[in-house]
Amino acid sequence: MTLVLFGATGDLAQRKLFPALYNLYLDGKLPSAISIIGLGRTNYSDRVFQMNVHASLQEFSRRDVQPENVEEFISKFRYCVLDVFNEESYQGLLNLIQMREQELGIAENRMFYLSVAPDLVEIITSNLQSSKISDTKGWKRLIVEKPFGTDLKTARELNEKLSKVFNEEEIYRIDHYLGKPMVQNLETLKFANPILELLWNHDQIANVQITASETVGIEKRAGYYDQAGAIRDMAQNHLLQLLMMTALDIPENLTAQEVEQEKREVVEALRPISKEEASKHIIRGQYAAGEVLGESVIGYQDEPGVVPASKNDTYFAARLYIENPSWENIPFYIRTGKRLEQKSTRIVIEFKNKWKGNPAFEDEGITPNLLIFEINPNESVSLLVNLKNPSTERYEPTNITFSVNSNIQPESYELLLSDAIEGDKTFFAHWKEVELSWQWIQPILEAFQEDALPLYPYPAGSKGPEAADRLLQEDGFNWW
Ligand code: BG6
Numbered sequence: 001m002t003l004v005l006f007g008a009t010g011d012l013a014q015r016k017l018f019p020a021l022y023n024l025y026l027d028g029k030l031p032s033a034i035s036i037i038g039l040g041r042t043n044y045s046d047r048v049f050q051m052n053v054h055a056s057l058q059e060f061s062r063r064d065v066q067p068e069n070v071e072e073f074i075s076k077f078r079y080c081v082l083d084v085f086n087e088e089s090y091q092g093l094l095n096l097i098q099m100r101e102q103e104l105g106i107a108e109n110r111m112f113y114l115s116v117a118p119d120l121v122e123i124i125t126s127n128l129q130s131s132k133i134s135d136t137k138g139w140k141r142l143i144v145e146k147p148f149g150t151d152l153k154t155a156r157e158l159n160e161k162l163s164k165v166f167n168e169e170e171i172y173r174i175d176h177y178l179g180k181p182m183v184q185n186l187e188t189l190k191f192a193n194p195i196l197e198l199l200w201n202h203d204q205i206a207n208v209q210i211t212a213s214e215t216v217g218i219e220k221r222a223g224y225y226d227q228a229g230a231i232r233d234m235a236q237n238h239l240l241q242l243l244m245m246t247a248l249d250i251p252e253n254l255t256a257q258e259v260e261q262e263k264r265e266v267v268e269a270l271r272p273i274s275k276e277e278a279s280k281h282i283i284r285g286q287y288a289a290g291e292v293l294g295e296s297v298i299g300y301q302d303e304p305g306v307v308p309a310s311k312n313d314t315y316f317a318a319r320l321y322i323e324n325p326s327w328e329n330i331p332f333y334i335r336t337g338k339r340l341e342q343k344s345t346r347i348v349i350e351f352k353n354k355w356k357g358n359p360a361f362e363d364e365g366i367t368p369n370l371l372i373f374e375i376n377p378n379e380s381v382s383l384l385v386n387l388k389n390p391s392t393e394r395y396e397p398t399n400i401t402f403s404v405n406s407n408i409q410p411e412s413y414e415l416l417l418s419d420a421i422e423g424d425k426t427f428f429a430h431w432k433e434v435e436l437s438w439q440w441i442q443p444i445l446e447a448f449q450e451d452a453l454p455l456y457p458y459p460a461g462s463k464g465p466e467a468a469d470r471l472l473q474e475d476g477f478n479w480w
Contacts, residue, residue, distance in 0.1 A: 001031055001106060001421070002097055004133075006124060007115035008038025008049070008079070012145070014056040017115065020413035022057050025073050026066070027410075029418050035100035039082040039093065049079035062411060084116070084124050090131035097133065109138035111420065118147055122161045129165040143172045143420055146237050147228065148429075151445055152438040159431055168431055172420050177212075177238040178427040179412030180345075181404070182375040183245055187259065189381070190250045197250060199351070199371075201326050206368060207477055208332045209348040210242050213340040215292050217460075218314070222305025230316040231284070231445060234336040239316075240267065240437045241429060243332055246347055247322055256426040260433075267436040271321040278447035283456065283468045285315030287339040290460030297339060297460045311455050313448065314338040317468040319475075331475055335468060339460040345376040348480040356476075365395040370480060372399075379404040 003021075007013060024030045038049055053074050057065045080096050083089040101108060112128060114121055121144055128134040142162065149155025162171055177183055190197050199205070212234055218225040225233060244263040251258030273281050289299040300306060300314050315337035322332065353368035355361035370384035382401035389396050419427055447453055456465035463469075463479075472478050 001033075001109040001111060001138075002035045002037065002101065003111050003113060004037050004039065004093070004097065005113045005115065006039050006082075006084070006120075009040035009042055009044075009052070010115055012115045013038070014052075015060050016411070016413045017113070017417070018053050018056045019061040020411060020417050022061055022065075022070075022073055023063060023410065023414050024418055024421075026063060026069075029421075031421070033104045033106045034076055035097070035104055035106065036077045037093070037096060037100070038077060038079045040079070041081065041083065043081050044079050046078050050074040050077050053077055062407070084120055084127065087127055087130060090127050090133060094131055094133050107138040108136040109140070110134070110136050111141045111143065113143040115145055118145075118150075122158065125162055125165050134165055139170075139423070140166065141170050141172055141420060141423070142166045143174055145174050147232055148173055148237075148434050149438065150227070150232060152435070152442045155434060155438045159435070169425075171431070172425060173429040173431075173434060174416055175237050175241050175429045176412040176416065177241055177345075177375075178245070178429070179414075179416040180375050181409050181415065182373055182379045182381075183242065184415065184427060186245050186347075186373065187248065187250060187254065191254060196371075200349075202328050202330045204351055205330055206350045206352045207330060207472075207475070208243075208246060209350065209480055210239055210246065210332070210334045210346075211348070211479070212238060212242075212336040212345045213342060213464075214336075214338050215340060215343050217287070217297060217339050218300070218303055218306075220305075222303055226306050226310055226312050229284075229313040229448070230336050230338070231313055231441065231448065235316045235318070235334065236437050236441045237429070237434075239334045239336055240440070241433075242347060243267075243320070243334060244433065246349075247327060247332070249326060254426075256424060259426050260430050264430070264432050264436065265324065266322055267433055267440065269322045269324040269327075270436075270440045271323050272440065273318075273320075273444060275443045275447045275450070275452060278444050279453035281319045281471075282444055282447070282453060283315070283317040283335075283465055283471055284313040284448060284453060285317075285337065285456040285458050285465040285468070286310075286312065287314050287337070287460045288457045290339070290462065292339055292341070292461040299457075299460070300339075311448075311451060313455065315340075315456075315458060315464050315468075317464070317471060318444075319471055331477075333472060333477075333479070335464065335479070337458075337464050340464055341461055343377055344374070347373040347375070350477065350480065361395075364393075365397075367395075367397045372480070377406070379406050379409065 244266045247266045248262035317335035320332045349371040351369040374380040380403040382399045386395040387398045458465045
């Protein structure tokens with residue numbers, strides 16, 4: 001097969017994609033006859049490009065670079081200068097692809113990875129078609145990064161354009177949260193452990209909380225982030241995908257089609273939040289100056305590149321309901337934010353507490369049982385249970401934890417690239433899910449644009465706006 005990588009001189013390629021390919025290679029998961037063609041605007045020779053790949057492995061690979069085989073790995077790479085707007089430029093690319101296919105005796109199976117600015121996706125796809133590069137005798141696949149559109153309308157337009165060249169089966173929309181090993185484990189855990197499946201429903205569960213908190217600010221991405229906000233950057237994609245993965249009914253065989261169907265049913269069943277209701281269920285916030293992990297940091301409005309008095313959201317929290325029999329009346333709370341006190345992605349399932357409101361037991365310190373999936377940066381599954389301390393005679397919440405050694409775990413991009421090579425779409429976002437996610441988000445986006453709900457400031461390094469705590473307190477809960 002051939003992997004054509006648009007944006008091969010960019011950050012994602014250096015940090016994630018080359019190391020992921022190398023680790024797949026070390027694990028024997030890369031086809032031995034593979035041609036990898038990197039594209040960019042800068043003029044490089046093949047050798048210089050190969051050395052760049054090598055350097056990125058040394059810096060970012062989770063496993064040490066092995067001198068005895070790294071040369072063989074980088075010899076799979078070629079480089080081609082490409083002006084994505086210029087149709088003729090694609091002719092050179094086609095020649096190189098075909099030359100390598102002949103040299104290596106490989107079939108015309110071509111995978112196009114678009115690690116480029118979102119506004120280039122359309123033009124590249126259409127040029128792949130007009131240059132006939134996408135006319136292959138074997139299979140073809142297109143991998144696209146988020147963001148997929150900027151609202152419901154643009155997402156639909158983009159999808160329509162892509163569909164002219166690739167059919168849905170050939171489009172792999174990457175959401176790197178779906179590549180995180182613990183997220184991939186969610187459905188298999190339920191599948192393989194009937195006790196979990198028994199607990200996983202509205203009879204037992206009081207609420208579900210999904211958190212993706214970050215300590216970083218907007219880094220050097222003001223141009224993008226000031227337009228996107230946390231709602232587009234994290235909520236529409238990563239958080240809703242985590243929600244789907246948590247709430248799906250376990251399919252019988254776990255096939256990609258079944259998982260897709262189940263995920264779609266979850267997002268289809270989301271109770272819509274109208275523009276008018278947004279302020280009841282949604283909290284938006286923006287960080288002010290503060291201290292994160294012991295360092296003073298500036299507020300969002302002072303970040304270079306942010307428009308003066310920007311009302312962009314760097315924090316988003318929401319209360320959602322899934323209107324199906326499994327989740328009737330069980331709130332799901334999701335939240336994400338930049339410049340919070342800790343980096344943590346986790347899913348917490350709070351079970352019903354039959355002692356709640358019973359002072360005899362509440363006074364003794366009984367807390368609800370929690371099932372906690374830590375996804376990032378540490379990976380673990382834990383169960384919070386109440387144990388009685390014999391000396392104090394009080395109950396103490398105690399964690400039974402299984403921790404995963406994250407150093408030996410493959411990274412998101414490794415798992416996702418390997419799936420894409422295999423043609424397995426289980427952990428990619430399907431069009432319907434993406435469309436329905438935008439559909440749910442759209443009225444909220446409009447409420448943000450019309451400034452129809454408060455924008456709560458929160459100090460950098462805090463837990464986020466207090467209003468987000470009140471959202472749960474209204475229902476008698478608190479964030480875990
Ligand atoms: C990206 C967002 O998709 O995910 C970033 O664009 C965010 O703003 C990142 O920082 C978080 O990813 P992770 O894997 O570090 O949780």
